[in-house]
Amino acid sequence: MWLIYGIISGEIPWSQGLANVIYACSTCGNCIENCRFEKFNDFLVDMIEAARVEAVNSGFCPERQKALLERTINPEKYNPYDEPNSDNEHLKKKYNLPDEAEWVYFIGCTSNYRQKNLRDATLRFLKKANINFTLIDEHCCCSPIIRTGQISPVKDFINYNITQINNTGAKKVITSCAGCYRTLKKDWIKFGADYGFEIYHTVELVKELLDEEKLKFKSEYNKILTYHDPCHIGRHMGLYEVPRDVYKQIPGINFVEMKRNKENAWCCGAGGGVKIGYPDWALEISKERLEEAKETGATVISSVCPFCRTNLQDSNDKFNINLEVIDLIEILDGLDFEITEKS
Amino acid sequence: MDKEKILKDLENIVGKDFVSNKAEDLYIYSQDPGASLPRPVDFVVMPSTVGEIQNLVRSANEHKIPLVPLGGGLTLSGLVIPVKGGIVVDMKRMNKIIEINELSKYALIESGVTSGQLLSHLNENFPNLQPPVPDAPPSATIAGNVLIHGSGYLSQKYGDHGAMINGLEVVLPDGKVCKLGSCAVSKFWFARGPIPDLIGLFISSFGTMGIITKLSIQLFDKPKFREVVFGLLNDPKDIPNILLKITETGLAEDVLLGKQDKPDWMKGYVFVIAYVTGESQEEIDSHIKSFKRVYRKAKARYMKTPDRIRTAYLEKPIFAATAADFRKGGGFEYVGANMPLENIPEAYKRGAEISKKYGIIPTLGSRLIGGTHNIVMFFSYSFNRADPKDMENARNALHETNKLALELGGIPWKAELVGQQLILEKMDPNYKKLYNTIRSTLDPNRIMNPGNWEVNK
């Protein structure tokens, strides 16, 4: 904050080093929780993101972050992962999805290009749950470029995605990614979007099905599991109990909490452009989380975000921590369950 | 000064990742959250071992460059902003809690351990013990606090935090490591003596005598119950009487006074804020009864505490920063002055006058240190950091308050540079001479935080 003040007051000029400090924040939001100054604390992450916009405008956006933008706006890609854009038609065919539906599953770039297992598990789950859904030819939700202050194309992307969603007639959009969830629900509104559909995370749908007694587990998951709160679902959106409720209802599960959880959860280290900008550091941050998970006696660390999953897995592999890293939806995909329409 | 060569040396000592001379890093270390003007810094280093610190000291002697030890940097009085440039030695990486001794009741810690860290370590692992911590933000280090005669909610009962030091390990200005206290003789860091007591040399000398690397600090039993009892006094003249009456009972843990015009509910009174502790609720209730009686006899009105206020005051340590920044300008500094009880009423009166003169809302307070042996008086001034004029105004108010404290027989605590000079002006010449002789003997090259406590010949 002092540095940001120094920039605003002109006491310190932009430099690459300064930009690196401003970009080293994973936007985890822990400072918001721990800062004792009400009204001020709400805006801590916003201030960091605003400083990043300044960095971009002043020509000091770090190179790796710049590449993120270039790939995202590339008309062949529209995603930060440098993959050719998937219009998702093959998935629609494979899963026999209609053009118009009640729900749209917004897959998100990380699931679609890096965590396909998570994507497929979600697709299978939605099918099994008899959800009337479809997919769109989605372009990036813009989380990475918003978080890194590169906001010029954001409105176009939002408009495009909203139009695609509206074309399906859907009234609900579901995502399996914490980043997409926050972005669609919070940032799109901030950027002036006015959409008529509701935003769900898959974990909220699962919870609803369980609450309505429509989902009944038929097999057990006999493992000691701890839950990692993704920052963008936890601190950013306040969803702490919903995922816990779902895990705890899985038969056989031994659910344990890490020392730092919920509001005080330690970040996986991937967010805010840190994984791309400072990959080694992102893994160090994850290592601390994994070690904390180990301390609980858990053999499984699970989350509800493909981005957390990626970084936790990478760190687990790099530092030989020997935990199983898995998303909730992948666990559900491996279990037998029955969907009934409650009478 | 060959800065290239110094940088190389520092990199060799602490590793490339832990030394910086980059503008963005130096910017942070060139200022503190108080009203002092920024001053230039040449390097910042973050050592992690005693050996590294020894090498830093040797290197600083070779290059004749100042070293300024820094803990949390939260004194507010510019004590960790170098006066003559040089190297800030940020101790945060030396953050190991080495031992908690439950029998002799002490914590042996490295000097980068923060008050929040020690507090949560004890809460988790030794819930019956509590450490002496200030009401500062939790990133304040225990070392930085005890080394400035800090105080906190245990001070009324047990004295200032400097007095709670059992032992120190210090890297002297020539690079030698020296142990002080019982640890100089015994493997237990349990007491300060009975040997010539040199620990005092390192307290309130603001890093001019060496760099502390380890310390042993006393721990105390945690009571099961604690309650806060508020009283309202109309006239500051009655302060000495009520404080004597309260301490006579022997029942108070912490005793604070407050007189401030904001928040609104505090205006017009001297608040007496006393804490009672006990092993049961009955015990607490009986103490509260005693206090009601004391208050009545001492012309104070007992005030039933609204829950919101009670909760805030029962948090230990109190989160003082929220009260300090009620103006929301992000700037706050206070003159803390150790004062004799007899002049406290006058301090309240004249302190408020100074505040008004400088257009700042009067915010005054005090805490008892060891009964009525010593009262720390707080004259607080908040300001808008974004407004240099407002900051200068606060500096002027602080300066005038330092003078007032000295005039009333008190001594400004953790005094900033000008305050130090005011104290030195009044100091016994032979005290100054002794101090200076010791300092020059230990540190002939004056590498340790020069500019502080500078005795002008």
Ligand SMILES: Cc1cc2nc3c(=O)[nH]c(=O)nc-3n(C[C@H](O)[C@H](O)[C@H](O)COP(=O)(O)OP(=O)(O)OC[C@H]3O[C@@H](n4cnc5c(N)ncnc54)[C@H](O)[C@@H]3O)c2cc1C
């Ligand atoms: C809101 C607020 C409330 C406060 N309330 C209180 C309170 O209730 N009681 C109280 O006592 N104080 C209080 N303070 C003052 C101050 O913050 C604390 O005393 C704090 O503990 C100082 O610790 P620090 O780590 O910040 O020290 P620093 O500012 O880093 O250092 C203090 C001094 O010690 C020296 N030093 C630090 N580490 C070493 C070392 N290893 N070797 C040699 N010298 C060293 C430094 O050079 C400096 O001169 C408050 C401050 C704030 C901002």
Ligand code: SF4
């Ligand atoms: S990394 Fe998290 S705690 Fe740190 S500044 Fe960023 S949002 Fe705040």
Ligand code: SF4
């Ligand atoms: S409490 Fe808030 S304002 Fe203070 S240092 Fe922490 S984050 Fe910053």
